[in-house]
Amino acid sequence: xxxxxxxxxxxxxxxxxxxxxxxxxxxxxxxxxxxxxxxxxxxxxxxxxxxxxxxxxxxxxxxxxxxxxxxxxxxxxxxxxxxxxxxxxxxxxxxxxxxxxxxxxxxxxxxxxxxxxxxxxxxxxxxxxxxxxxxxxxx
Amino acid sequence: xxxxxxxxxxxxxxxxxxxxxxxxxxxxxxxxxxxxxxxxxxxxxxxxxxxxxxxxxxxxxxxxxxxxxxxxxxxxxxxxxxxxxxxxxxxxxxxxxxxxxxxxxxxxxxxxxxxxxxxxxxxxxxxxxxxxxxxxxxx
DNA sequence: ATGAGTCTTGAGACTTTTTATCAAATGAGG
DNA sequence: CCTCATTTGATAAAAAGTCTCAAGACTCAT
Ligand SMILES: [Mn+2]
Ligand SMILES: [Mn+2]
Ligand SMILES: [Zn+2]
Ligand SMILES: [Zn+2]
Numbered sequence: 001x002x003x004x005x006x007x008x009x010x011x012x013x014x015x016x017x018x019x020x021x022x023x024x025x026x027x028x029x030x031x032x033x034x035x036x037x038x039x040x041x042x043x044x045x046x047x048x049x050x051x052x053x054x055x056x057x058x059x060x061x062x063x064x065x066x067x068x069x070x071x072x073x074x075x076x077x078x079x080x081x082x083x084x085x086x087x088x089x090x091x092x093x094x095x096x097x098x099x100x101x102x103x104x105x106x107x108x109x110x111x112x113x114x115x116x117x118x119x120x121x122x123x124x125x126x127x128x129x130x131x132x133x134x135x136x137x138x139x
Numbered sequence: 140x141x142x143x144x145x146x147x148x149x150x151x152x153x154x155x156x157x158x159x160x161x162x163x164x165x166x167x168x169x170x171x172x173x174x175x176x177x178x179x180x181x182x183x184x185x186x187x188x189x190x191x192x193x194x195x196x197x198x199x200x201x202x203x204x205x206x207x208x209x210x211x212x213x214x215x216x217x218x219x220x221x222x223x224x225x226x227x228x229x230x231x232x233x234x235x236x237x238x239x240x241x242x243x244x245x246x247x248x249x250x251x252x253x254x255x256x257x258x259x260x261x262x263x264x265x266x267x268x269x270x271x272x273x274x275x276x277x278x
Numbered sequence: 279a280t281g282a283g284t285c286t287t288g289a290g291a292c293t294t295t296t297t298a299t300c301a302a303a304t305g306a307g308g
Numbered sequence: 309c310c311t312c313a314t315t316t317g318a319t320a321a322a323a324a325g326t327c328t329c330a331a332g333a334c335t336c337a338t
Contacts, residue, residue, distance in 0.1 A: 013306095014305070015305095016315085016317095034295085051319090052315085054295090054297075055297090058297095074209055074213055092260060098257075100255075112266065118237075118271070122268075123265060123267060124265055125265075128261050129257035129260050151286075151334065153285090154333080155286080155287070172324095187287085189289095191287055193324090195286095215325090
Protein backbone atom coordinates (compact mmCIF):
# COMPACT_ATOMS: atom_id res chain seq x y z
CA UNK A 1 0.00 0.00 0.00
CA UNK A 2 1.11 3.60 -0.67
CA UNK A 3 0.56 4.11 3.03
CA UNK A 4 3.72 2.20 3.79
CA UNK A 5 5.75 3.96 1.11
CA UNK A 6 4.97 7.29 2.72
CA UNK A 7 5.89 6.08 6.19
CA UNK A 8 9.08 4.52 4.92
CA UNK A 9 9.91 7.92 3.46
CA UNK A 10 9.36 9.56 6.84
CA UNK A 11 6.16 11.29 5.81
CA UNK A 12 2.90 11.13 7.71
CA UNK A 13 0.28 9.39 5.61
CA UNK A 14 -2.31 12.01 4.72
CA UNK A 15 -5.06 12.06 2.14
CA UNK A 16 -3.44 14.62 -0.21
CA UNK A 17 -0.12 12.79 -0.12
CA UNK A 18 -1.79 9.46 -0.85
CA UNK A 19 -3.75 10.90 -3.74
CA UNK A 20 -0.73 12.48 -5.34
CA UNK A 21 1.36 9.35 -4.95
CA UNK A 22 -1.39 7.16 -6.36
CA UNK A 23 -1.85 9.49 -9.28
CA UNK A 24 1.85 9.36 -10.09
CA UNK A 25 1.77 5.58 -9.87
CA UNK A 26 -1.28 5.08 -12.04
CA UNK A 27 -1.45 8.01 -14.44
CA UNK A 28 -0.92 7.37 -18.13
CA UNK A 29 1.49 10.29 -18.32
CA UNK A 30 4.75 9.49 -16.63
CA UNK A 31 6.12 13.05 -16.53
CA UNK A 32 3.75 15.58 -15.02
CA UNK A 33 3.98 19.20 -13.89
CA UNK A 34 2.50 20.36 -10.59
CA UNK A 35 -0.30 21.98 -12.55
CA UNK A 36 -0.96 18.73 -14.46
CA UNK A 37 -1.25 16.85 -11.20
CA UNK A 38 -3.48 19.49 -9.66
CA UNK A 39 -5.85 19.42 -12.61
CA UNK A 40 -5.86 15.63 -12.83
CA UNK A 41 -6.90 15.43 -9.20
CA UNK A 42 -9.66 18.00 -9.64
CA UNK A 43 -10.87 16.05 -12.67
CA UNK A 44 -11.38 12.91 -10.65
CA UNK A 45 -13.21 14.90 -7.99
CA UNK A 46 -10.44 14.98 -5.40
CA UNK A 47 -9.93 18.54 -4.36
CA UNK A 48 -6.50 19.38 -3.09
CA UNK A 49 -5.04 22.85 -2.95
CA UNK A 50 -2.48 23.82 -5.53
CA UNK A 51 -0.13 24.92 -2.77
CA UNK A 52 -0.35 21.46 -1.31
CA UNK A 53 0.55 19.86 -4.62
CA UNK A 54 3.69 21.97 -4.89
CA UNK A 55 4.59 21.37 -1.26
CA UNK A 56 4.05 17.63 -1.41
CA UNK A 57 6.01 17.25 -4.62
CA UNK A 58 8.98 19.00 -3.04
CA UNK A 59 8.69 16.74 0.00
CA UNK A 60 8.51 13.69 -2.25
CA UNK A 61 11.59 14.86 -4.09
CA UNK A 62 13.51 15.34 -0.85
CA UNK A 63 12.38 11.92 0.33
CA UNK A 64 13.52 10.36 -2.94
CA UNK A 65 10.03 9.27 -4.00
CA UNK A 66 10.05 11.38 -7.14
CA UNK A 67 12.57 12.99 -9.44
CA UNK A 68 12.21 16.55 -10.68
CA UNK A 69 13.29 17.58 -14.18
CA UNK A 70 13.47 20.93 -15.89
CA UNK A 71 12.41 20.35 -19.47
CA UNK A 72 13.47 23.05 -21.95
CA UNK A 73 10.43 25.31 -21.58
CA UNK A 74 11.53 26.01 -18.00
CA UNK A 75 8.69 24.03 -16.45
CA UNK A 76 9.33 21.54 -13.67
CA UNK A 77 8.01 18.05 -14.27
CA UNK A 78 8.01 15.16 -11.87
CA UNK A 79 8.13 11.41 -12.28
CA UNK A 80 8.12 8.49 -9.88
CA UNK A 81 11.58 7.47 -8.80
CA UNK A 82 11.76 3.83 -9.73
CA UNK A 83 15.40 3.46 -8.87
CA UNK A 84 17.10 3.42 -12.22
CA UNK A 85 18.45 6.71 -13.54
CA UNK A 86 17.74 7.49 -17.18
CA UNK A 87 17.87 10.34 -19.65
CA UNK A 88 15.27 11.79 -22.02
CA UNK A 89 14.55 12.20 -25.70
CA UNK A 90 11.79 14.72 -26.33
CA UNK A 91 9.66 15.63 -29.34
CA UNK A 92 9.44 19.38 -29.75
CA UNK A 93 6.21 19.08 -31.75
CA UNK A 94 3.98 16.78 -29.73
CA UNK A 95 5.79 16.57 -26.41
CA UNK A 96 6.38 12.82 -26.60
CA UNK A 97 9.04 11.65 -24.15
CA UNK A 98 11.26 8.61 -24.59
CA UNK A 99 13.43 7.41 -21.75
CA UNK A 100 16.79 5.82 -22.40
CA UNK A 101 19.94 4.78 -20.64
CA UNK A 102 23.25 4.55 -22.42
CA UNK A 103 26.06 3.03 -20.44
CA UNK A 104 28.74 4.39 -22.65
CA UNK A 105 27.51 7.95 -22.17
CA UNK A 106 27.13 7.39 -18.43
CA UNK A 107 30.73 6.23 -18.15
CA UNK A 108 32.08 8.94 -20.38
CA UNK A 109 30.50 11.54 -18.11
CA UNK A 110 32.49 10.21 -15.18
CA UNK A 111 35.63 10.42 -17.25
CA UNK A 112 34.91 14.04 -18.11
CA UNK A 113 34.15 14.97 -14.50
CA UNK A 114 37.38 13.29 -13.42
CA UNK A 115 39.36 15.14 -16.04
CA UNK A 116 38.31 18.45 -14.47
CA UNK A 117 38.58 17.18 -10.89
CA UNK A 118 34.84 17.39 -10.25
CA UNK A 119 33.06 15.07 -7.85
CA UNK A 120 29.93 14.34 -9.87
CA UNK A 121 26.58 14.50 -8.06
CA UNK A 122 24.13 14.17 -10.92
CA UNK A 123 23.58 14.97 -14.54
CA UNK A 124 20.89 15.28 -17.12
CA UNK A 125 20.93 14.84 -20.82
CA UNK A 126 18.02 16.06 -22.88
CA UNK A 127 17.91 15.32 -26.58
CA UNK A 128 15.29 17.34 -28.45
CA UNK A 129 14.01 16.41 -31.86
CA UNK A 130 11.04 15.39 -33.93
CA UNK A 131 9.46 12.02 -33.33
CA UNK A 132 8.59 9.61 -36.17
CA UNK A 133 4.88 10.50 -36.14
CA UNK A 134 5.51 14.23 -36.26
CA UNK A 135 7.93 13.81 -39.17
CA UNK A 136 5.11 12.46 -41.32
CA UNK A 137 2.54 15.19 -40.73
CA UNK A 138 2.96 17.99 -43.26
CA UNK A 139 2.28 21.29 -41.51
CA UNK B 140 33.16 46.66 -34.67
CA UNK B 141 30.03 45.27 -32.97
CA UNK B 142 28.14 47.57 -35.29
CA UNK B 143 28.82 45.26 -38.18
CA UNK B 144 27.93 42.13 -36.25
CA UNK B 145 24.50 43.55 -35.54
CA UNK B 146 23.90 44.52 -39.14
CA UNK B 147 25.09 41.16 -40.37
CA UNK B 148 22.54 39.65 -38.02
CA UNK B 149 19.82 41.80 -39.56
CA UNK B 150 19.44 44.03 -36.52
CA UNK B 151 19.50 47.78 -36.54
CA UNK B 152 22.49 49.02 -34.62
CA UNK B 153 21.14 50.75 -31.53
CA UNK B 154 22.78 51.80 -28.29
CA UNK B 155 21.14 49.19 -26.05
CA UNK B 156 21.98 46.39 -28.47
CA UNK B 157 25.57 47.53 -28.75
CA UNK B 158 25.98 47.76 -24.99
CA UNK B 159 24.57 44.30 -24.42
CA UNK B 160 26.68 42.75 -27.14
CA UNK B 161 29.82 44.46 -25.86
CA UNK B 162 29.10 43.34 -22.34
CA UNK B 163 28.72 39.73 -23.48
CA UNK B 164 31.97 39.99 -25.40
CA UNK B 165 34.01 41.55 -22.62
CA UNK B 166 32.48 40.41 -19.34
CA UNK B 167 34.48 38.11 -17.10
CA UNK B 168 31.42 35.89 -16.68
CA UNK B 169 30.68 33.95 -19.80
CA UNK B 170 27.20 32.75 -18.79
CA UNK B 171 24.87 35.51 -17.65
CA UNK B 172 21.16 35.82 -16.89
CA UNK B 173 19.09 38.73 -18.18
CA UNK B 174 19.09 40.15 -14.65
CA UNK B 175 22.91 39.81 -14.47
CA UNK B 176 23.26 41.73 -17.69
CA UNK B 177 20.79 44.37 -16.59
CA UNK B 178 22.63 44.95 -13.32
CA UNK B 179 26.05 44.92 -14.93
CA UNK B 180 24.93 47.65 -17.31
CA UNK B 181 23.47 49.76 -14.51
CA UNK B 182 26.72 49.31 -12.60
CA UNK B 183 28.77 50.85 -15.38
CA UNK B 184 26.31 53.71 -15.62
CA UNK B 185 24.53 52.62 -18.78
CA UNK B 186 20.86 52.64 -18.14
CA UNK B 187 18.81 50.27 -20.23
CA UNK B 188 15.36 49.02 -19.36
CA UNK B 189 15.00 45.46 -18.12
CA UNK B 190 12.35 44.79 -20.77
CA UNK B 191 14.85 45.83 -23.40
CA UNK B 192 17.43 43.42 -22.05
CA UNK B 193 14.98 40.53 -22.28
CA UNK B 194 13.84 41.60 -25.72
CA UNK B 195 17.30 42.08 -27.11
CA UNK B 196 18.53 38.75 -25.75
CA UNK B 197 15.67 36.97 -27.45
CA UNK B 198 16.46 38.79 -30.70
CA UNK B 199 20.11 37.85 -30.35
CA UNK B 200 19.14 34.25 -29.79
CA UNK B 201 16.94 34.23 -32.88
CA UNK B 202 19.72 35.84 -34.88
CA UNK B 203 22.19 33.23 -33.65
CA UNK B 204 24.38 35.73 -31.81
CA UNK B 205 23.84 34.11 -28.42
CA UNK B 206 22.82 30.74 -27.06
CA UNK B 207 20.30 30.37 -24.24
CA UNK B 208 20.64 27.67 -21.59
CA UNK B 209 18.39 26.59 -18.77
CA UNK B 210 20.63 25.77 -15.86
CA UNK B 211 19.10 23.58 -13.13
CA UNK B 212 17.55 26.35 -11.04
CA UNK B 213 15.24 27.06 -13.94
CA UNK B 214 16.91 30.37 -14.76
CA UNK B 215 17.81 31.26 -18.34
CA UNK B 216 21.42 32.17 -18.95
CA UNK B 217 22.95 33.43 -22.15
CA UNK B 218 26.39 33.17 -23.68
CA UNK B 219 27.95 34.44 -26.89
CA UNK B 220 27.60 32.00 -29.73
CA UNK B 221 31.12 31.39 -30.87
CA UNK B 222 30.19 28.70 -33.32
CA UNK B 223 31.23 25.50 -31.62
CA UNK B 224 28.58 23.67 -29.63
CA UNK B 225 29.61 22.44 -26.20
CA UNK B 226 28.17 21.07 -23.00
CA UNK B 227 28.56 22.11 -19.36
CA UNK B 228 29.97 20.88 -16.09
CA UNK B 229 28.70 22.94 -13.14
CA UNK B 230 29.74 23.27 -9.51
CA UNK B 231 26.70 23.18 -7.24
CA UNK B 232 28.61 24.98 -4.46
CA UNK B 233 30.25 27.96 -6.14
CA UNK B 234 28.55 28.03 -9.52
CA UNK B 235 31.75 27.50 -11.51
CA UNK B 236 31.06 26.45 -15.11
CA UNK B 237 33.39 24.34 -17.24
CA UNK B 238 32.68 23.90 -20.93
CA UNK B 239 33.53 20.68 -22.70
CA UNK B 240 32.92 18.84 -25.93
CA UNK B 241 33.11 15.08 -26.19
CA UNK B 242 32.88 13.66 -29.66
CA UNK B 243 32.01 10.22 -28.49
CA UNK B 244 29.02 11.49 -26.54
CA UNK B 245 27.96 13.67 -29.45
CA UNK B 246 27.98 10.71 -31.82
CA UNK B 247 26.27 8.42 -29.38
CA UNK B 248 23.41 10.87 -29.11
CA UNK B 249 22.80 10.61 -32.83
CA UNK B 250 22.80 6.85 -32.54
CA UNK B 251 20.20 7.01 -29.78
CA UNK B 252 17.99 9.44 -31.69
CA UNK B 253 18.19 7.21 -34.72
CA UNK B 254 17.27 4.16 -32.71
CA UNK B 255 13.97 5.80 -31.79
CA UNK B 256 13.44 7.36 -35.20
CA UNK B 257 13.86 10.93 -33.96
CA UNK B 258 15.23 13.70 -36.15
CA UNK B 259 17.49 15.40 -33.64
CA UNK B 260 17.37 19.21 -33.45
CA UNK B 261 19.49 19.91 -30.40
CA UNK B 262 20.54 18.57 -27.05
CA UNK B 263 22.04 19.63 -23.79
CA UNK B 264 24.04 17.76 -21.24
CA UNK B 265 24.56 19.25 -17.81
CA UNK B 266 26.85 17.49 -15.36
CA UNK B 267 26.51 18.80 -11.80
CA UNK B 268 29.13 18.21 -9.16
CA UNK B 269 31.62 19.77 -6.80
CA UNK B 270 34.66 21.50 -8.23
CA UNK B 271 38.20 20.88 -6.94
CA UNK B 272 38.29 24.08 -4.87
CA UNK B 273 34.95 23.41 -3.20
CA UNK B 274 36.02 19.86 -2.32
CA UNK B 275 38.81 21.23 -0.13
CA UNK B 276 36.81 23.72 1.92
CA UNK B 277 35.36 22.01 5.01
CA UNK B 278 31.92 23.48 5.62
C1' DA C 279 22.82 67.90 -42.88
C1' DT C 280 17.36 67.31 -42.54
C1' DG C 281 13.16 65.29 -42.22
C1' DA C 282 10.00 61.35 -42.88
C1' DG C 283 8.92 57.31 -41.50
C1' DT C 284 9.91 53.04 -39.45
C1' DC C 285 11.84 50.53 -35.79
C1' DT C 286 13.19 50.47 -30.99
C1' DT C 287 12.99 51.72 -26.29
C1' DG C 288 11.47 51.94 -21.44
C1' DA C 289 8.02 52.26 -17.77
C1' DG C 290 4.90 49.82 -15.95
C1' DA C 291 0.98 46.60 -16.21
C1' DC C 292 0.33 41.85 -16.62
C1' DT C 293 1.02 36.66 -16.82
C1' DT C 294 2.82 32.48 -15.18
C1' DT C 295 5.04 29.61 -12.02
C1' DT C 296 6.26 28.92 -7.51
C1' DT C 297 6.72 30.03 -2.49
C1' DA C 298 5.21 32.01 2.11
C1' DT C 299 1.67 32.88 5.65
C1' DC C 300 -1.49 31.43 8.95
C1' DA C 301 -5.92 29.93 10.75
C1' DA C 302 -8.47 25.74 10.45
C1' DA C 303 -8.49 20.76 9.74
C1' DT C 304 -6.40 16.25 10.30
C1' DG C 305 -3.98 12.10 11.79
C1' DA C 306 -1.02 9.36 15.18
C1' DG C 307 -0.45 7.84 19.60
C1' DG C 308 -1.94 7.26 24.08
C1' DC D 309 -11.94 9.47 21.64
C1' DC D 310 -8.65 13.41 23.09
C1' DT D 311 -4.62 15.81 22.54
C1' DC D 312 -1.25 18.05 20.09
C1' DA D 313 2.00 18.48 16.66
C1' DT D 314 1.58 18.41 11.56
C1' DT D 315 -0.54 19.34 7.52
C1' DT D 316 -3.72 21.65 4.64
C1' DG D 317 -5.78 25.26 1.63
C1' DA D 318 -7.00 30.05 0.57
C1' DT D 319 -4.81 33.79 -0.42
C1' DA D 320 -0.99 37.02 -0.62
C1' DA D 321 3.45 37.62 -2.41
C1' DA D 322 7.61 36.70 -4.93
C1' DA D 323 10.21 35.78 -9.14
C1' DA D 324 10.90 35.53 -14.02
C1' DG D 325 9.51 36.95 -18.12
C1' DT D 326 6.23 39.14 -21.62
C1' DC D 327 3.08 42.77 -23.45
C1' DT D 328 1.59 47.56 -24.42
C1' DC D 329 2.07 51.89 -26.12
C1' DA D 330 3.67 56.62 -26.16
C1' DA D 331 8.05 58.74 -26.79
C1' DG D 332 12.56 58.53 -28.75
C1' DA D 333 16.33 56.92 -31.89
C1' DC D 334 18.03 55.24 -36.55
C1' DT D 335 18.20 55.00 -41.55
C1' DC D 336 17.82 56.58 -45.86
C1' DA D 337 16.65 59.50 -49.40
C1' DT D 338 16.75 63.93 -50.29
MN1 LIG E 1 11.83 9.91 -17.05
MN1 LIG F 1 28.87 27.61 -22.48
ZN1 LIG G 1 6.12 14.23 -31.89
ZN1 LIG H 1 32.91 25.08 -6.73
